[in-house]
Amino acid sequence: MNKKNKEAFIAPLGTNNPVTVQVLGICSALAVTAQLKPAIVMGLSVTIIVALSNLVISLLRNTIPNRIRIIIQLVVCAALVTMVSEILKAFAYDVSVQLSVYVGLIITNCILMGRLEAFAMSNGPWESLLDGLGNGLGYAKILVIVAFFRELLGSGCLFGYQVIPQWCYEHGYINNGLMLMPPMALIIVGCIIWWQRYHNKQLQEQ
Amino acid sequence: MNTNKNTYTFIYASIVVIIVAFLLAFVSSALRQRQQDNIALDKKKHILASLNIFEKDAASAFDKYITSEQLLNNDGTVASEEKNCAFECGTSDIATKRPLYIAEVNGEKKYIFPLSGQGLWGPISGYIALNSDKNTVYGVDFSHDSETPGLGAEITNRDKFQKPFQGKAVMKDGEVALSVVKNGNVKNPTFEVDGLSGATFTSVGVSKMIQGVLSNYAAFLGSSCEKNCEGKACCEAHAEEHESNN
Numbered sequence: 419m420n421k422k423n424k425e426a427f428i429a430p431l432g433t434n435n436p437v438t439v440q441v442l443g444i445c446s447a448l449a450v451t452a453q454l455k456p457a458i459v460m461g462l463s464v465t466i467i468v469a470l471s472n473l474v475i476s477l478l479r480n481t482i483p484n485r486i487r488i489i490i491q492l493v494v495c496a497a498l499v500t501m502v503s504e505i506l507k508a509f510a511y512d513v514s515v516q517l518s519v520y521v522g523l524i525i526t527n528c529i530l531m532g533r534l535e536a537f538a539m540s541n542g543p544w545e546s547l548l549d550g551l552g553n554g555l556g557y558a559k560i561l562v563i564v565a566f567f568r569e570l571l572g573s574g575c576l577f578g579y580q581v582i583p584q585w586c587y588e589h590g591y592i593n594n595g596l597m598l599m600p601p602m603a604l605i606i607v608g609c610i611i612w613w614q615r616y617h618n619k620q621l622q623e624q
Numbered sequence: 625m626n627t628n629k630n631t632y633t634f635i636y637a638s639i640v641v642i643i644v645a646f647l648l649a650f651v652s653s654a655l656r657q658r659q660q661d662n663i664a665l666d667k668k669k670h671i672l673a674s675l676n677i678f679e680k681d682a683a684s685a686f687d688k689y690i691t692s693e694q695l696l697n698n699d700g701t702v703a704s705e706e707k708n709c710a711f712e713c714g715t716s717d718i719a720t721k722r723p724l725y726i727a728e729v730n731g732e733k734k735y736i737f738p739l740s741g742q743g744l745w746g747p748i749s750g751y752i753a754l755n756s757d758k759n760t761v762y763g764v765d766f767s768h769d770s771e772t773p774g775l776g777a778e779i780t781n782r783d784k785f786q787k788p789f790q791g792k793a794v795m796k797d798g799e800v801a802l803s804v805v806k807n808g809n810v811k812n813p814t815f816e817v818d819g820l821s822g823a824t825f826t827s828v829g830v831s832k833m834i835q836g837v838l839s840n841y842a843a844f845l846g847s848s849c850e851k852n853c854e855g856k857a858c859c860e861a862h863a864e865e866h867e868s869n870n
Binding site (some may be wrong): 453497504509573 | 627628632633636637640641644647648651652655658659662663665666772773774775821822
């Protein structure tokens with residue numbers, strides 16, 4: 419793997435993270451992060467879909483007419499999402515029930531169109547696949563961090579299992595219900611952005 | 625090749641659409657049978673969950689425990705007893721056809737009613753199993769499409785939300801009295817179940833769903849009490865007995 423490919427894969431996990439630096443995919447970061455399990459499932463599904471649609475668009479990139487490129491991108495994503503959802507329903511029904519509305523939400527995820535337009539339209543298939551995987555995982559990483567704090571502080575659980583011991587509740591500890599509301603996801607994402615910019619000089623605006 | 629020409633654009637768009645349409649149609653028709661089997665199996669799992677049965681092989685457990693299925697008339701008499709007549713009812717048929725499953729668990733007869741209603745964001749559904757007295761809740765199972773994870777979605781939580789239904793009484797003076805009340809406001813533990821804190825709308829949705837659907841069966845549910853003990857006074861005695869049990 420040469421340096422450029424490595425960069426395409428690694429950068430989205432850190433200094434070019436789709437959520438905290440490119441500020442894409444915020445909407446679904448609010449919607450699915452009240453618990454860890456859906457957050458992980460969503461992160462993985464987005465990773466798969468971004469990687470595959472990046473690959474397909476990159477293969478087609480020299481043939482796509484410029485004036486209808488966005489529509490072609492949309493058709494490719496929508497077809498992939500629909501197929502993945504059909505396959506899940508047939509072979510992993512429990513997972514598809516768990517995902518329910520989220521699969522449909524993937525089509526509207528801005529990371530998808532963002533990466534197709536910004537990267538896959540002007541790079542080769544292999545780089546695009548890596549870029550898709552990197553961005554998907556970078557998105558999943560933020561989702562998991564946010565969901566960890568929201569589930570821990572909001573319901574006292576992780577993966578649905580209670581981790582805050584019962585005696586804490588008996589001594590007056592109360593779960594923070596606000597953590598389960600979407601605004602807290604935004605505040606946690608804000609804290610992550612703050613922390614990341616504090617540690618990365620190149621991300622700070624002059 | 626000039627990819628900006630109008631003819632090229634038209635041809636390209638048509639080809640892409642045809643390929644995608646063909647792919648989707650192929651995937652959909654190739655997988656349809658498997659998907660329908662999965663949906664039916666999932667339905668059986670939920671019906672068994674209302675009987676507190678969680679066997680791995682849901683299909684054979686369903687055949688083992690569910691002894692018969694019925695469709696009821698408004699006056700509580702049986703309209704149909706064909707095999708699968710209740711299982712084939714969709715959610716829209718519940719109010720008009722009154723499907724009912726009859727199960728036998730450990731030698732005791734249980735009645736299972738399919739439920740369907742509205743939560744906060746979308747439809748909710750479930751099953752409620754009653755004991756042979758047609759009044760005491762044996763078990764419940766709820767599912768939802770899109771309630772908030774961690775709040776409304778907790779109606780699927782067995783220990784937290786579904787267990788407390790067990791042993792509650794349903795009917796009072798010929799009306800459905802079983803209800804879910806706002807968290808911490810249980811006044812009459814015979815009929816009332818504590819709602820979820822932070823998910824009042826979903827809890828109320830569950831309450832309305834149970835009352836709305838079971839009131840269609842009022843004639844059927846009321847009949848056992850009146851038949852066994854001739855009249856209202858005795859039904860009240862039944863309710864009181866319940867209260868003292870709690």
